[in-house]
Amino acid sequence: MSNDFSPAGTPHRDRSPKRKRFSPTPTDPSAKLQYAYDEDQDVPSDADEAFHTPASALSPNGTTVTPKRRKTSPTRPRSLNYRPHFTLHGHKRGISCVKISPRGHLIASASADSTIKLWDARTGALQHTLEGHLAGINTITWSPDSRVLASGSDDKLIRFWEVESGKCLETVLVGHHNYVYSLAFAPKGNxxxxxxxxxxVFLWDIRTARLMRSLPAHSDPVSGVDFVRDGTLIASCSSDGLIRIWDTGTGQCLKTLVHEDNAAVTSVKFSPNGRYVLAATLDSNVRLWNYVDGRVVKTYQGHKNVKYSINACFGTYSSMAAMLEEAGSPDGEDEGEDGERDSRAKKQWAFAAIGSEDGSIVLWDVSSKEMLQRIPGNGTPVLAVDVGMEDQTIVSGGLDCCVRVWKRGLGDASETTNGDGAIEENGTAHVNGQTDAQENGGDVVVPIANGNEESTTEAVDGDGAGDEMEKAMAMVLE
Amino acid sequence: MNLPLTDPLLLAQDIPESLSARLRSSGQAVCIRFSHRGDLLASGTAKGTIAIFDLETNGVARKLQGHTTGRTVQSLSWEKSGRYLLSSSIDWKVILWDLKDGSRVRVCNLGAPVYIAELHPQNWLMCVAALYEYRPVLADFTDVKRTHQHALPNLPKRGAHEAEASEKADAKHFTTVAAFTPGGTHIITGTTKGWLNLISTSTRETVYSTRLCSKPILLIRLSSSGRDLLVNASDTIIRTIKLPDLTSPTLSPDNINLEVEHKFQDVVNRLSWNHVAFSSNADYVMASTLMNHDIYIWERGHGSLVKILEGPKEELGAVEWHPSRPLVAATGVESGRVYVWGINMPQRWSALAPDFAEVEENVEYIEKEDEFDIRPAEELQQRRLDQEDEEVDVLTVDEEQIEREGGFKQEREDEFRMPVLLDMGESDSEDEIVAIGTGQFRRKSTAQDEMGFEDGEGEGAVREGGSGRKRRRAD
Incomplete structure (x- = not known):
C-alpha cells in the first residue's frame, strides 16, 4: 500500500519494525529529519511535485507527466506538524472537555469552574459563556446539527444549551444519583x-426528557460512552476496566471487552466507520479493539496517563500534496486535473490522538502505530483533545485552564524542503524537526499565530487534582 | 452495525413474537403508516391530528395539526425520503406536509370526504384519492397556486355488448379504494361492487377490470415488488393476487389475467377483517379482525396460518408491517393506542462476562502448547505488540454496511433527517380516552399518561402483555 517502508531509490537505512515500535521518539533528531528528506526522494521528482504544488503549477508547455504510481497511491506522510494557532484564555479552572462542533464553526470547552465557553473556531473569539450548572462540568457533546450542546456536571444534571443564543434550554435531564461523567448524542440527535x-448508563429520549433505559452497566464510575455511527450500538467504559457494547434498541449487552491487566478505562470511542473502538486506559496505553471478535488489534504507547481521565479520539490526515491543493489553488490553471486531484485529496489516513500528563499531545497512525507527532506542551496535563474532521484542527484543554487550537502546518517538513518554496516558512521544517525530536519539551519556542504568549506553568495542577468534585480529578486507583 | 453481534438465530426470525411497546398516543389513533426507511411511524387520529412517532425512542417526534378538528384522518402516505407526508381526512381535504418544519406544502379540497389518498411513488407532487360517492381523483400538486384534479373512471372496462345491460347498475357504482403500483405507471382501484380496475396513470383510462366478488372492496395493498396484490373485501375473504409486470413495455391489456392466489377467511365465525397488510417481503399476510384481540399472520407459500399475535385486550384496527424488520404495529380501536409487536431478544449472559462462553454441553478444553508457560511479563507484552501488524481501516464505510443500516447514509445530502424538537414534552395536552372496563371509559390526563408510558405499562384494560417486555427500569 501507500506506506511502504523502503521505497525504491531510497538509500538503505535501518528501519526494522522493532525500532519503530519501541522507540517511538527517535533518540537522534537528525535521523527523523533524515526520514523526512527521504520522503522527498521518494516523491518521483519535479514534474510531479509541480503538478500538485499550486505556486509553480504546470510547466509552461503544459506537460502533465504524472507518474501513475503516484497518482493512485499518494504517499502517506510520516509525520505531521500541528502547530499552535490560538491559545484561548478565560476559564478559571482546569478544562475537562473540549469539542469542536460537527459543522466545525465553534469550539466548546467545559471546565471545573462550572462554565462552558463557546469560541469561534476561525477567529478564536469568545462567543458565549454558558452558566447554569452548579458544579464543575465533566463532559459536553454536540448535537449532530451543531445547534444544541449538552453538558453533564457534578451537580448530577444534564443540561442543554442553544448554541446560537447561548441560552440554557428548559429541558433538563434529571435522574443520575451521582456526577454525570460522560455523554454522547445519538447520530440522529433523538x-x-x-x-x-x-x-x-442512561439512555434518554431528549424530545421529552424521558429516561428510556437504564443499563446496569458497570461496577465503577462510567467514564466514557459513545454511539456508533448508525446509532444501533452504544459503547461504555468504566474504571472497573470493562468496555461494554450495548444494543440501543433492546438495551442488552452484546459484548464485553476486557484487557487482562484490567486497567481503568477512561474513554471509549467508536471509529468513524464503526468497526472498532478506541479506548484509553490508566496504564498509559491506548488500544484499538475489534469489538466483534473481542480482541485488541493495536496498542499505542508513548504518552503518560496514570491519573487523569483523558480522552482519546480519531482524526484524519491527507498527504501534504492534497492539503496544499486544498489550501491554496485559487488559480484555474490546473483545472484539467480536477479528477486526479480529487482522487488524491480523497485519500486519507486516520490517526489516534490523546493528551498526555506530561503536557504533550500524541498522534499515532492508526494502522502502523507510528508516532506521527508529539505536540509539545508546557508540562501541565492535557485532559481533553478533539479533532475537527473537516479542516485538520486539533483542540486541546487541560489543567492549565487554556484551550489550545492547533492547525496542521502547510509546510510539512518533508515537502517544503523539496526546495521549490511553494509555501512559506522554511523554518517550519526546522521546528518540526525539533518537534519530532521532542523531549525539548516546553522550551521549544513556537510562534503562535495570534501572538498570544505561551501561558505559564502555574501551580494549577493541584487545583484540579485536589478537588473531588471535578472530573479533572484523579481517578482513584487504589 | 449491531448485526455482527446479534444472535443469528434471532436474525433469522422473520415474524414478530410478542408485544414489545405501546406508543404513547396523542389522541385516538385510527390509521398508521411506517416511513419507507422504517424509523418513523405516522399516526392519524379520530380528531384530525397527526403524530409522528420515532421508533427508536417510541416517543412523539412531531405533531401536525391542519385537518378540521374532530374529523377523522383517513389515510397517510409517505414520500420516499421521509420528508413529505400526505394525509387525507373526511373533512374533504388532503394535506401534503413538510416534516422539516411541520408546514403544509399543499392543502387541497377534493370536494368530498376522502376514503384514502396515496402519493405517487416517484413523484411526490401527485396523488390519487378515492372519494365518498364520487369519482376517484388524480391530483397534481406541481402548480403551487392551483391543484389540477383529474377525475378517474369509477366503472369497470367492459366490452361493447355489455355496456347497455349494466347501465342501471352503474348508477350506484363508486370507487372505495385506490393505490399506485410501485412504479407509479398504474393505479389499482376497488369498487363498491367488488370490481378491481387497473387504470393507466398517463391516459387515466381503465385498461383492465375484473370482478372479485359482489361486495364492496375495503382495502387494496401492494407488495413493495409490485407483483402481489392483497385485497380485503367485505365478503369476509382476504385475497392475494399475482400481478403481471406492469412496467413491462410489451404488456398488453388483453393479456392481463388476474387470478386469485390465496383466499384467507375465518371459516368458523365468518368475521370480517378490519385491516390487512403484507409483510416487508410479502412472504406473510396479516389481518386484524372484528371483535377480536388478535392479529392473524398467514404464510403465503402454502396459505397456512402461522402465527396469532396476542396483545392488548381490545379490538385492533389498522395493522402495519415494518418495511424491513419483523415488527408489527396496530391501533387499538377503543383506546386508540398504537401497539408494537417485535422479537424478544434475551440477554446472552456470556456477553457480560467475556471469559465465559455459552455451550450446549460440556466441552473438553485443550490447552495451547505454550498457554501456561511462565515467561517474563515484558516478553509477553513485547510479543503481543509485535503481533499487532494487521492493516486496520477505521474510516471506510462499505456499501454493504450502509445497505444493512437501512440506507442510513450520513454523507448523502439528499438524505432527509427530521429535526429533533426539544420541547415535545409538554405539548401533549390532548385528552385521551381510556377504557377502564367493559363499556366504561374515562378521560386520562397527560401526566398520568406519561407515567403510564414510562412504566411501559398501560392501565386497566391494557395492562396485559407487559410480560413480553424486556425493559429494565431505573428505580
Missing amino acids: MLVSGSYDEA
Whole structure:
C-alpha cells in the first residue's frame, strides 16, 4: 500500500519494525529529519511535485507527466506538524472537555469552574459563556446539527444549551444519583446516552426528557460512552476496566471487552466507520479493539496517563500534496486535473490522538502505530483533545485552564524542503524537526499565530487534582 | 452495525413474537403508516391530528395539526425520503406536509370526504384519492397556486355488448379504494361492487377490470415488488393476487389475467377483517379482525396460518408491517393506542462476562502448547505488540454496511433527517380516552399518561402483555 517502508531509490537505512515500535521518539533528531528528506526522494521528482504544488503549477508547455504510481497511491506522510494557532484564555479552572462542533464553526470547552465557553473556531473569539450548572462540568457533546450542546456536571444534571443564543434550554435531564461523567448524542440527535459516577448508563429520549433505559452497566464510575455511527450500538467504559457494547434498541449487552491487566478505562470511542473502538486506559496505553471478535488489534504507547481521565479520539490526515491543493489553488490553471486531484485529496489516513500528563499531545497512525507527532506542551496535563474532521484542527484543554487550537502546518517538513518554496516558512521544517525530536519539551519556542504568549506553568495542577468534585480529578486507583 | 453481534438465530426470525411497546398516543389513533426507511411511524387520529412517532425512542417526534378538528384522518402516505407526508381526512381535504418544519406544502379540497389518498411513488407532487360517492381523483400538486384534479373512471372496462345491460347498475357504482403500483405507471382501484380496475396513470383510462366478488372492496395493498396484490373485501375473504409486470413495455391489456392466489377467511365465525397488510417481503399476510384481540399472520407459500399475535385486550384496527424488520404495529380501536409487536431478544449472559462462553454441553478444553508457560511479563507484552501488524481501516464505510443500516447514509445530502424538537414534552395536552372496563371509559390526563408510558405499562384494560417486555427500569 501507500506506506511502504523502503521505497525504491531510497538509500538503505535501518528501519526494522522493532525500532519503530519501541522507540517511538527517535533518540537522534537528525535521523527523523533524515526520514523526512527521504520522503522527498521518494516523491518521483519535479514534474510531479509541480503538478500538485499550486505556486509553480504546470510547466509552461503544459506537460502533465504524472507518474501513475503516484497518482493512485499518494504517499502517506510520516509525520505531521500541528502547530499552535490560538491559545484561548478565560476559564478559571482546569478544562475537562473540549469539542469542536460537527459543522466545525465553534469550539466548546467545559471546565471545573462550572462554565462552558463557546469560541469561534476561525477567529478564536469568545462567543458565549454558558452558566447554569452548579458544579464543575465533566463532559459536553454536540448535537449532530451543531445547534444544541449538552453538558453533564457534578451537580448530577444534564443540561442543554442553544448554541446560537447561548441560552440554557428548559429541558433538563434529571435522574443520575451521582456526577454525570460522560455523554454522547445519538447520530440522529433523538437520543442521548450518559454515564455517571453512579455506575449506570442512561439512555434518554431528549424530545421529552424521558429516561428510556437504564443499563446496569458497570461496577465503577462510567467514564466514557459513545454511539456508533448508525446509532444501533452504544459503547461504555468504566474504571472497573470493562468496555461494554450495548444494543440501543433492546438495551442488552452484546459484548464485553476486557484487557487482562484490567486497567481503568477512561474513554471509549467508536471509529468513524464503526468497526472498532478506541479506548484509553490508566496504564498509559491506548488500544484499538475489534469489538466483534473481542480482541485488541493495536496498542499505542508513548504518552503518560496514570491519573487523569483523558480522552482519546480519531482524526484524519491527507498527504501534504492534497492539503496544499486544498489550501491554496485559487488559480484555474490546473483545472484539467480536477479528477486526479480529487482522487488524491480523497485519500486519507486516520490517526489516534490523546493528551498526555506530561503536557504533550500524541498522534499515532492508526494502522502502523507510528508516532506521527508529539505536540509539545508546557508540562501541565492535557485532559481533553478533539479533532475537527473537516479542516485538520486539533483542540486541546487541560489543567492549565487554556484551550489550545492547533492547525496542521502547510509546510510539512518533508515537502517544503523539496526546495521549490511553494509555501512559506522554511523554518517550519526546522521546528518540526525539533518537534519530532521532542523531549525539548516546553522550551521549544513556537510562534503562535495570534501572538498570544505561551501561558505559564502555574501551580494549577493541584487545583484540579485536589478537588473531588471535578472530573479533572484523579481517578482513584487504589 | 449491531448485526455482527446479534444472535443469528434471532436474525433469522422473520415474524414478530410478542408485544414489545405501546406508543404513547396523542389522541385516538385510527390509521398508521411506517416511513419507507422504517424509523418513523405516522399516526392519524379520530380528531384530525397527526403524530409522528420515532421508533427508536417510541416517543412523539412531531405533531401536525391542519385537518378540521374532530374529523377523522383517513389515510397517510409517505414520500420516499421521509420528508413529505400526505394525509387525507373526511373533512374533504388532503394535506401534503413538510416534516422539516411541520408546514403544509399543499392543502387541497377534493370536494368530498376522502376514503384514502396515496402519493405517487416517484413523484411526490401527485396523488390519487378515492372519494365518498364520487369519482376517484388524480391530483397534481406541481402548480403551487392551483391543484389540477383529474377525475378517474369509477366503472369497470367492459366490452361493447355489455355496456347497455349494466347501465342501471352503474348508477350506484363508486370507487372505495385506490393505490399506485410501485412504479407509479398504474393505479389499482376497488369498487363498491367488488370490481378491481387497473387504470393507466398517463391516459387515466381503465385498461383492465375484473370482478372479485359482489361486495364492496375495503382495502387494496401492494407488495413493495409490485407483483402481489392483497385485497380485503367485505365478503369476509382476504385475497392475494399475482400481478403481471406492469412496467413491462410489451404488456398488453388483453393479456392481463388476474387470478386469485390465496383466499384467507375465518371459516368458523365468518368475521370480517378490519385491516390487512403484507409483510416487508410479502412472504406473510396479516389481518386484524372484528371483535377480536388478535392479529392473524398467514404464510403465503402454502396459505397456512402461522402465527396469532396476542396483545392488548381490545379490538385492533389498522395493522402495519415494518418495511424491513419483523415488527408489527396496530391501533387499538377503543383506546386508540398504537401497539408494537417485535422479537424478544434475551440477554446472552456470556456477553457480560467475556471469559465465559455459552455451550450446549460440556466441552473438553485443550490447552495451547505454550498457554501456561511462565515467561517474563515484558516478553509477553513485547510479543503481543509485535503481533499487532494487521492493516486496520477505521474510516471506510462499505456499501454493504450502509445497505444493512437501512440506507442510513450520513454523507448523502439528499438524505432527509427530521429535526429533533426539544420541547415535545409538554405539548401533549390532548385528552385521551381510556377504557377502564367493559363499556366504561374515562378521560386520562397527560401526566398520568406519561407515567403510564414510562412504566411501559398501560392501565386497566391494557395492562396485559407487559410480560413480553424486556425493559429494565431505573428505580
